[in-house]
Amino acid sequence: xxxxxxxxxxxxxxxxxxxxxxxxxxxxxxxxxxxxxxxxxxxxxxxxxxxxxxxxxxxxxxxxxxxxxxxxxxxxxxxxxxxxxxxxxxxxxxxxxxxxxxxxxxxxxxxxxxxxxxxxxxxxxxxxxxxxxxxxxxxxxxxxxxxxxxxxxxxxxxxxxxxxxxxxxxxxxxxxxxxxxxxxxxxxxxxxxxxxxxxxxxxxxxxxxxxxxxxxxxxxxxxxxxxxxxxxxxxxxxxxxxxxxxxxxxxxxxxxxxxxxxxxxxxxxxxxxxxxxxxxxxxxxxxxxxxxxxxxxxxxxxxxxxxxxxxxxxxxxxxxxxxxxxxxxxxxxxxxxxxxxxxxxxxxxxxxxxxxxxxxxxxxxxxxxxxxxxxxxxxxxxxxxxxxxxxxxxxxxxxxxxxxxxxxxxxxxxxxxxxxxxxxxxxxxxxxxxxxxxxxxxxxxxxxxxxxxxxxxxxxxxxxxxxxxxxxxxxxxxxxxxxxxxxxxxxxxxxxxxxxxxxxxxxxxxxxxxxxxxx
Numbered sequence: 001x002x003x004x005x006x007x008x009x010x011x012x013x014x015x016x017x018x019x020x021x022x023x024x025x026x027x028x029x030x031x032x033x034x035x036x037x038x039x040x041x042x043x044x045x046x047x048x049x050x051x052x053x054x055x056x057x058x059x060x061x062x063x064x065x066x067x068x069x070x071x072x073x074x075x076x077x078x079x080x081x082x083x084x085x086x087x088x089x090x091x092x093x094x095x096x097x098x099x100x101x102x103x104x105x106x107x108x109x110x111x112x113x114x115x116x117x118x119x120x121x122x123x124x125x126x127x128x129x130x131x132x133x134x135x136x137x138x139x140x141x142x143x144x145x146x147x148x149x150x151x152x153x154x155x156x157x158x159x160x161x162x163x164x165x166x167x168x169x170x171x172x173x174x175x176x177x178x179x180x181x182x183x184x185x186x187x188x189x190x191x192x193x194x195x196x197x198x199x200x201x202x203x204x205x206x207x208x209x210x211x212x213x214x215x216x217x218x219x220x221x222x223x224x225x226x227x228x229x230x231x232x233x234x235x236x237x238x239x240x241x242x243x244x245x246x247x248x249x250x251x252x253x254x255x256x257x258x259x260x261x262x263x264x265x266x267x268x269x270x271x272x273x274x275x276x277x278x279x280x281x282x283x284x285x286x287x288x289x290x291x292x293x294x295x296x297x298x299x300x301x302x303x304x305x306x307x308x309x310x311x312x313x314x315x316x317x318x319x320x321x322x323x324x325x326x327x328x329x330x331x332x333x334x335x336x337x338x339x340x341x342x343x344x345x346x347x348x349x350x351x352x353x354x355x356x357x358x359x360x361x362x363x364x365x366x367x368x369x370x371x372x373x374x375x376x377x378x379x380x381x382x383x384x385x386x387x388x389x390x391x392x393x394x395x396x397x398x399x400x401x402x403x404x405x406x407x408x409x410x411x412x413x414x415x416x417x418x419x420x421x422x423x424x425x426x427x428x429x430x431x432x433x434x435x436x437x438x439x440x441x442x443x444x445x446x447x448x449x450x451x452x453x454x455x456x457x458x459x460x461x462x463x464x465x466x467x468x469x470x471x472x473x474x475x476x477x478x479x480x481x482x483x484x485x486x487x488x489x490x491x492x493x494x495x496x497x498x499x500x501x502x503x504x505x506x507x508x509x510x511x512x513x514x515x516x517x518x519x
Contacts, residue, residue, distance in 0.1 A: 342473045
């Protein structure tokens with residue numbers, strides 16, 4: 001007999017404090033939050049974090065230190081020496097006036113929110129929500145804040161509110177590089193399948209309606225007790241009633257999914273399903289023992305889980321894309337001149353477009369931006385990290401997607417690949433060149449290699465190109481030149497550009513202001 005889980009469904013809000021005005025909390029509505037309130041909360045949270053083995057909390061601690069140090073430095077800066085105050089008071093420094101969020105404090109504050117979200121713990125999720133609310137209180141059109149807010153709401157299980165926030169983000173951007181549209185479609189499809197599953201359970205067990213109005217936790221516990229005594233028919237009505245109560249009270253999605261999985265496991269046991277460790281005790285379909293009926297319920301459950309995890313796929317063959325292996329990729333590039341174009345201001349403000357297009361193969365990276373006169377117009381190979389989907393809809397001959405974790409890499413390909421946008425797609429042999437092909441471990445190269453370095457290392461390793469040039473590679477000394485939606489993305493500290501630059505310069509045959517030649 002299946003053991004009852006100790007975590008039972010609870011009604012949303014049962015352990016949540018009421019808002020100060022006595023109203024009902026609404027995750028969908030941005031709660032006006034002053035910057036001072038958020039900074040105090042960040043300082044308090046920073047004091048609670050200590051060095052440990054949790055790398056996510058360590059990263060959050062570092063982001064908090066950066067935010068608080070930036071704020072402290074601004075407080076010490078004399079007014080006359082600050083041409084553009086990062087924090088300024090409204091009106092004429094009146095007592096109690098609220099601080100206004102300045103541009104340079106924006107990125108450190110959002111970094112705190114994103115690192116808090118990565119932690120996934122309740123306290124950190126609340127901090128991330130507070131950051132999003134703080135930014136949106138003053139900047140209602142902040143794309144980054146709407147995306148952060150949506151991700152926080154999704155992590156909290158408030159999917160309907162998350163979809164609303166995702167839609168606000170999509171309305172503010174033309175470049176869906178993070179795959180938000182597909183994510184939103186997946187959440188909607190998952191909610192529809194979950195609703196269909198619950199309606200089917202309610203239809204098949206009319207008695208459950210009588211138990212849907214009470215406390216979900218108590219009703220669920222009563223159902224488990226009846227099941228333990230062998231009274232499945234009465235247990236079933238109460239368990240389904242508790243599920244309906246959860247759904248109607250807006251319980252977090254994760255809790256509903258856990259309860260649904262538990263219920264289906266009990267139903268399989270009651271029906272004597274193979275592998276359940278029990279023999280059938282109820283033969284009629286209304287008891288939950290009909291195999292075909294349970295199969296349909298399980299298919300709906302699996303469908304809603306799958307949709308939420310990966311989103312819908314209109315074309316499973318992705319336009320007939322062909323996988324390309326390491327050896328096949330080598331054959332594609334053999335004997336051809338290749339240039340790699342950096343996403344730098346040195347390229348964006350230059351005039352090398354015609355020279356770039358004269359190479360046999362043009363390689364671009366991640367969120368590259370096209371200005372024909374400056375950057376050239378052709379892209380033959382697009383190399384991108386799997387974590388975002390900028391330019392995945394652009395037509396290229398070959399697309400190489402890099403990623404350190406195989407599972408995350410596969411998930412990104414399934415959700416972000418655009419049918420017909422590429423003829424060839426790098427397979428797993430090309431997923432993480434420096435680590436997997438070169439066997440260069442973190443003991444030798446501690447930092448995470450950039451997409452540009454992974455691509456350059458691969459081309460250098462294959463050594464089949466008579467000309468291999470890097471255009472505009474100043475390692476972001478001139479600043480970034482990307483798609484507008486990607487310009488707010490920070491030049492991440494997980495990459496160690498100094499080591500990459502040293503590696504390049506050791507192998508350079510010639511160096512100019514705009515071009516580094518390795519062949």
